Amino acid sequence: MNIHLVSAVVALSVVSTQIAAQTFPPQHWAGESGLLSLGENGQVDLSAADPMDILRIEEAFIRWGLYYDEGRSDLLPSLFTESGEMVATLGSAEPIATFTGPEEIGGYVDATLEQQGDQRRHSITNFLVQEISESEASAMAYGIVMVAADGLSVGSSVVYTGDLTKGDDGVWKFERLTIAIDDYAGNLN
Structure with missing residues (x-):
């Protein structure tokens, strides 16, 4: 296992222990x-956007959750550009971990799943395109992560933000996916 992955997993554990004693996170953080930019309703001009592009962008967010839940790190490369980043934050905009490239992101997921020991289900909600052109887009969504271990509970709530690029094949991929965790019940791993 890559030493950077091990370090990141350890850092996530330390941060979760330190934060457990605090009231966390502050409202509207x-x-x-x-990390999140909202404008007035109707502010984003979607009139020139292909409706299928909007659906394909939303699909990238949904597939992130499904691939994670099913342990399909082999499919994760299809979500990211070669230089794509996945950034994790916990109750602030400051990154606690950053992974670059599909293989490193897949390795992070594999390492996390090895330690996890429960079944998670991501529910992606409140999807919103913030900017879109023919080949670039910014979007966001909320996520609720359900955990099945000793019963079913809400494990965390998450704000996802993504900058995506449309390839020549018409597939939208993440240049950057930020997973901003509000807080996590129990162990972060």
Whole structure:
């Protein structure tokens, strides 16, 4: 296993222990920290956008959750560009871990799943395109992560933000996917 992956998993465990004693996170933290940008209803001009592109962008977010839940790190490369990043934050805009490239992201998921020991189900909600052109887009969604271990419970709530690029094949991939965790019940791993 890559030493950077091990370090990141250990860092996530340490941060979760340190944060457990705090009231966390503060209200409106994602917007106030600049991680999430909301405008007035109708502000984003979607008239020139292909409706299928919007659906394919939403599909990328949904597939992230499905691939994670089913342990399909072999499919993760299809979600990211070669230089794509996955950034994790916990209750602030400051990254606690950053992974670059499909293989490193897949390795992070594999390492996390090895330690996890429960079944998770991501529910992607409140999807919103914030900007879109023919080949680039920014979008966001909320996520609720259900955990089945000793019964079913809400494990976390998440704000996902993504910058995506449309390839020549028409597939939208993440240049950057930020997983901003509000807080996590129990162990972060």
